Amino acid sequence: MKMDVNALKRLRSLLHPYSLLYVEDNAGLSAQAGMMFTKLFDTFYSAADGEEGLKLFKEHRPQIVITDVAMPRMDGMRMAELILQIEPDTKIIIATAHDEIPLLHRSIELGVFDYLIKPLKLDTILETLMRCVNVLDGARHQKIFNMNLHTVFNYQNNLLLLLHAHTVVMANQPCLDFFGVTTVEELKNKFKTFDQLLLAHNGFLYNHNEIDWFDEISSHTGKLFNTKIATIDGVPHHFILSFQSIPEKEGYSVLSFNDVTELGLLKLYDPNAVERERLSKDEKIVRGLLEMAMRNGAKVKVHNFYKGLTITNDGLIVTMEEKNVSLKTPYIQLKAIQLSDTFYLTSDLFPMSIEAKGIQRIDFDDQSVQFSHYTLAETSPIRRDTIRVVPDGTLQVTILYEGRKYESDVKILDVSIQGMRVEFSLLPSGFAANNQVILDMVITESLRPIIINTAATVFRITEANHRFEVVFFYELHAQGKKALIDYVAKRQLVLIREFKGLQL
Amino acid sequence: MKNETILYDDGAHKCIMFALEDEEHQDYSLSVNQYLIIQKGGAILIDPGCGAIFDELYDAISRYIDPSKLKYIFFSHQDPDVAGSISQWSIASSAQLVMSQLWVRFMGHYGLMDMGRIIALEDHGARIKFGKDFLQFIPAHFLHSPGNFSLYDSRSKILFSGDIGAAIASPQNLNKDVDDFNEHRPYLEGFHARYMAGNRFCRAWVHCVRKYDVSIIAPQHGSLFKGENVTKFLEWFETVEGGWEQCEALYG
Ligand SMILES: [Fe+2]
Ligand SMILES: [Fe+2]
Numbered sequence: 001m002k003m004d005v006n007a008l009k010r011l012r013s014l015l016h017p018y019s020l021l022y023v024e025d026n027a028g029l030s031a032q033a034g035m036m037f038t039k040l041f042d043t044f045y046s047a048a049d050g051e052e053g054l055k056l057f058k059e060h061r062p063q064i065v066i067t068d069v070a071m072p073r074m075d076g077m078r079m080a081e082l083i084l085q086i087e088p089d090t091k092i093i094i095a096t097a098h099d100e101i102p103l104l105h106r107s108i109e110l111g112v113f114d115y116l117i118k119p120l121k122l123d124t125i126l127e128t129l130m131r132c133v134n135v136l137d138g139a140r141h142q143k144i145f146n147m148n149l150h151t152v153f154n155y156q157n158n159l160l161l162l163l164h165a166h167t168v169v170m171a172n173q174p175c176l177d178f179f180g181v182t183t184v185e186e187l188k189n190k191f192k193t194f195d196q197l198l199l200a201h202n203g204f205l206y207n208h209n210e211i212d213w214f215d216e217i218s219s220h221t222g223k224l225f226n227t228k229i230a231t232i233d234g235v236p237h238h239f240i241l242s243f244q245s246i247p248e249k250e251g252y253s254v255l256s257f258n259d260v261t262e263l264g265l266l267k268l269y270d271p272n273a274v275e276r277e278r279l280s281k282d283e284k285i286v287r288g289l290l291e292m293a294m295r296n297g298a299k300v301k302v303h304n305f306y307k308g309l310t311i312t313n314d315g316l317i318v319t320m321e322e323k324n325v326s327l328k329t330p331y332i333q334l335k336a337i338q339l340s341d342t343f344y345l346t347s348d349l350f351p352m353s354i355e356a357k358g359i360q361r362i363d364f365d366d367q368s369v370q371f372s373h374y375t376l377a378e379t380s381p382i383r384r385d386t387i388r389v390v391p392d393g394t395l396q397v398t399i400l401y402e403g404r405k406y407e408s409d410v411k412i413l414d415v416s417i418q419g420m421r422v423e424f425s426l427l428p429s430g431f432a433a434n435n436q437v438i439l440d441m442v443i444t445e446s447l448r449p450i451i452i453n454t455a456a457t458v459f460r461i462t463e464a465n466h467r468f469e470v471v472f473f474y475e476l477h478a479q480g481k482k483a484l485i486d487y488v489a490k491r492q493l494v495l496i497r498e499f500k501g502l503q504l
Numbered sequence: 505m506k507n508e509t510i511l512y513d514d515g516a517h518k519c520i521m522f523a524l525e526d527e528e529h530q531d532y533s534l535s536v537n538q539y540l541i542i543q544k545g546g547a548i549l550i551d552p553g554c555g556a557i558f559d560e561l562y563d564a565i566s567r568y569i570d571p572s573k574l575k576y577i578f579f580s581h582q583d584p585d586v587a588g589s590i591s592q593w594s595i596a597s598s599a600q601l602v603m604s605q606l607w608v609r610f611m612g613h614y615g616l617m618d619m620g621r622i623i624a625l626e627d628h629g630a631r632i633k634f635g636k637d638f639l640q641f642i643p644a645h646f647l648h649s650p651g652n653f654s655l656y657d658s659r660s661k662i663l664f665s666g667d668i669g670a671a672i673a674s675p676q677n678l679n680k681d682v683d684d685f686n687e688h689r690p691y692l693e694g695f696h697a698r699y700m701a702g703n704r705f706c707r708a709w710v711h712c713v714r715k716y717d718v719s720i721i722a723p724q725h726g727s728l729f730k731g732e733n734v735t736k737f738l739e740w741f742e743t744v745e746g747g748w749e750q751c752e753a754l755y756g
Contacts, residue, residue: 219631247628301620312620330609332617346620387595387618417595481596482559489592493615 011126012040014133017140019060023053023076023433024068024095033066033120040129050074057083062090062131069096069103070117076105076127081110083323089139091132097122137169145170145254148246149193152256153297159257161240166214167191175257180232199228199236202269203351217243218253224298224349227257228266240296240349243483249414258296263288269351270374280352280376283323290325290349290374293317296349302329303344304336306499307390309492315345323372324360334362337369339502344377352376369420389491392447400438401428413469415486417476419459424468431470433458439474443487452480508564509631509680511539511720511728512660517637518542518580521658522564523680526556526589533562533679535609535726535730536585540565543634549599550655551724554588562596571572574599576623577633578641580666580724582607584614591615595629607650608640625653641711646701654713661719668709669737670695670722682727685736691726692740701750710742711747 001121020041024030025048045060047053051073057065064323065083067076080092080129094105099117107115112137114128145162159178162170169189181187190197198206199212205225207213207378218329225241226345239257246252267281279285285374293300294317302315317330327345329337337343337359344356358373391412397420398407406428408477418438440453456474476484512519521539523740539550547569552561559632565571575596579587580612581604590601594616601616605624627642637659644652647668655664671677674691682688702705721737723730729737747754 116559143571215633219633221628222626303620306617310618310620312618314619332612386598482562485562485592485596486559489615490596492591492595496612496615496617 007126008039008055011129012042012067013136013154014043015040015129015278016063018136019045019051019062020323021045021060021062021065021067022208023050023065023071023079023370024048025049025068027070035127036122050076050079051081054082054330057090058086061087063130064091064093066093066095069098077106077110080107080112084110084112091136093128093132096137100379116281141170144252148249148252148404151244152242152254153245155256155327158260161187161191161255163253163255164251178231178237185392197229199230199441201226201228201266202271204228204240204269215231217241217255218245221245221253224296226269226349228459229257236266236400237291240262240292240298242296249324255336260288260292263292265289265292276351276376286354286374286376287320287325289354290345291320292350293347294320294462298347298349300327300345300347302327302333303335303346304333304340306339308388309499310387310496311499317366324370324373325356325374326368328354328366328368331364331367334364334367334369335502336499337360345374348477349486361365384440386418387488387492388416388421388493389488390414390415391487391491392494394443396442396444397422397442399439401431401435405427413486415484416480417488419471419473420456422470422472424470425466427461427470431458431461433460437471441484443489445490451474452483453479505591509721510616511662513690514659516544516590517521517659518568519662520568521680521728522561524553524557524560524564526554526582527710534585534670534672537680537722537724539722540568541639541660542569543659545573547573548578548639549574549593550578551580551586551588552577552593552667553586554584555592556588556602557574558589558592563618569704569728571597573597576600576602578655578664579603579607579643580655580664581652582610583649583667586666587611587614589614594618594621595621602647604649604651622719627651629653640716642709644709646705647709648699654709656713656716656718658716660719663713663716663718664725665720665721667699667724669721670699671723671726674726677726680727682729682733682737685729685733685740689740694729695725696741696744697746697750700744702746703744704748706746707742710738713738 020037022033030046034046045056045062047056049071067079071074076094083090093114094107094112095116095118097118101273104115113132114441115138116124116398125174129485141162152158159175161168161175166193171187176187179187179190195213200206205213205216205227221243227239227241229239230236237259239259242256244254268285294410300315302313304311313333315327317325318328319326341359342357345356354374355377356371356374358371360370360372362369397412398405399410404480409425411423413423435465437456439454441455443450454474454476456472459471459473460467461470507523509519509521520540525536536553538553541548544646551653562571576591577599588613591614600623600624601621606624608619608622608624627643629643632639641653642656644666646652652666654666670689671688672695674688676688678680719732721734
């Protein structure tokens with residue numbers, strides 16, 4: 001018996017999850033077949049009669065059994081009957097030299113997988129094994145699929161696909177319906193060009209430049225993505241996509257799509273500024289974003305400020321009733337929320353951050369807060385790269401501008417290693433953005449005062465209540481930079497202690 | 505002791521080892537190492553250590569890259585000799601801070617309030633890709649910390665193993681290279697027997713590590729294992745017994 005090496009490799013890899021029991025009383029035939037089966041199966045058992053076959057079956061539970069009929073001690077038909085009583089899903093292939101109608105009938109009655117006439121031809125065996133693999137794979141994938149559905153949040157309402165590497169091996173009915181196919185096999189073909197089904201939309205996941213959608217999801221297991229896919233009639237739908245690998249089944253993963261089209265959020269991601277401006281005030285639309293996060297169990301980030309410090313923790317939207325939204329977040333964040341009556345929510349799924357107000361109730365035992373007002377924040381206060389703090393009295397600044405000093409009527413509002421926000425009661429005449437100044441900072445917290453002298457640029461000037469707020473940017477070096485890092489770090493610790501110690 | 509060594513440099517990708525310590529403790533030297541990977545314009549700092557060495561490490565890094573260009577700072581686990589300086593680094597850079605999800609909420613005690621800066625690793629780890637290459641966070645839970653990761657750099661083939669492979673007071677720590685594994689081994693044994701959770705975890709970690717082509721194992725304490733010492737170390741580590749095996753002795 002000869003076969004093509006590549007075909008052999010392929011079949012072997014397909015047969016890899018399964019083992020075979022071969023039962024034959026003719027030693028010559030058995031040895032010959034054995035040579036072929038060891039090439040195909042990782043695990044292969046052989047027995048010389050039905051009784052031995054049954055014993056091996058009980059020990060090893062192979063998924064496929066090929067058996068002769070006439071054998072001493074126990075014949076193949078009786079053995080098949082007993083095996084199918086133990087494990088009805090076993091694929092039994094009867095191999096007989098006598099093509100007898102009653103034997104065929106009996107085989108059908110027992111529910112054996114196939115009935116072959118000896119001498120066995122290689123082609124026939126391979127073809128039969130291939131059919132065996134298809135049926136066994138289907139059952140196995142269905143089992144993996146069913147067992148792992150629960151790992152998908154809200155799976156009842158999602159389109160779900162089970163993947164093995166890049167290939168679809170199982171899908172639920174809503175998924176087949178959406179993509180307009182009737183079988184998993186059809187979907188498998190359609191999925192090969194799935195990158196073309198993911199439509200371009202601002203901030204959404206689709207193939208472009210250097211982004212390969214599958215690379216992106218498979219290297220961010222559990223992350224949620226916005227996607228846009230059209231129905232077969234060309235109507236665009238908005239889905240939240242997630243990818244979960246199945247840890248104990250190597251190579252398998254579940255892809256799920258939650259349809260959030262009816263929340264009408266697609267236009268929110270539109271970069272058209274005027275339209276966005278209008279929508280950002282529309283609480284109904286913003287509520288849709290929160291609902292999308294809730295339905296998908298999406299983690300959001302909750303942000304507050306305390307004397308310049310950003311306080312951020314994870315949050316989860318748990319319920320929504322009428323206008324009221326309930327958010328779970330740790331104690332420390334609730335405390336910050338209570339202190340400031342407002343907070344910000346961000347998520348990779350949102351087009352902008354959400355400013356939340358109208359706090360109804362904070363429940364420290366339940367670690368949750370309920371709020372009823374939400375708008376999109378066009379200029380987000382939380383995109384901060386550096387840590388800022390409100391300084392204490394040990395940091396002073398003198399500003400030198402066109403030969404004059406300003407120190408007594410200036411106050412530092414907050415400071416970071418990149419910049420400083422300063423309040424002036426009176427602005428120097430001609431002072432404007434992009435002006436160059438010299439800043440002299442003095443830190444007097446230790447015995448020896450530290451002086452940091454730097455050039456700085458006026459970034460922005462704003463006026464409120466007859467006071468002027470000026471933002472300076474600077475680039476510090478060496479000792480000066482480290483001294484300020486040190487100051488900010490110490491100040492941060494003090495502020496954290498102060499914040500934690502606050503009795504509310 | 506050399507306190508700055510270039511472990512790998514191909515022009516576009518560079519790995520540097522620092523060995524800065526809190527001087528007061530030099531007698532009981534833990535022989536602490538910090539690592540920096542530079543990839544084009546960005547960089548990742550590994551286990552930057554306690555607050556006391558912040559200034560010195562900041563200077564050392566500055567010789568290679570502007571610390572504000574750090575993209576990630578990786579903390580293999582929560583110990584103060586690993587993460588004690590997290591607050592300073594969060595101010596000095598805009599880097600994302602990468603650690604096990606188990607330790608996120610504890611970072612407030614080191615003076616970090618903005619948990620938005622943290623990338624919390626799930627138990628099975630994660631991969632950061634750059635071009636054809638990648639950084640892989642490999643689970644190392646209970647070796648010793650219950651939320652612990654090693655970091656493998658596919659370009660340099662260096663495995664940054666955190667506390668795994670730590671040797672206390674080995675004479676071979678002096679030049680930071682293990683010359684003779686058998687002579688070095690006694691200094692590994694004491695630490696690992698008491699700090700590792702049990703043999704099952706050691707074997708699980710070795711199993712994960714063997715999926716990658718490793719040319720250097722770089723621990724947070726002590727010396728580097730190179731070439732055949734990598735194999736020797738892995739073979740030895742597979743046999744290490746820890747807390748589980750000594751439970752009776754520990755509880756009397
Ligand atoms: Fe440690
Ligand atoms: Fe350590």
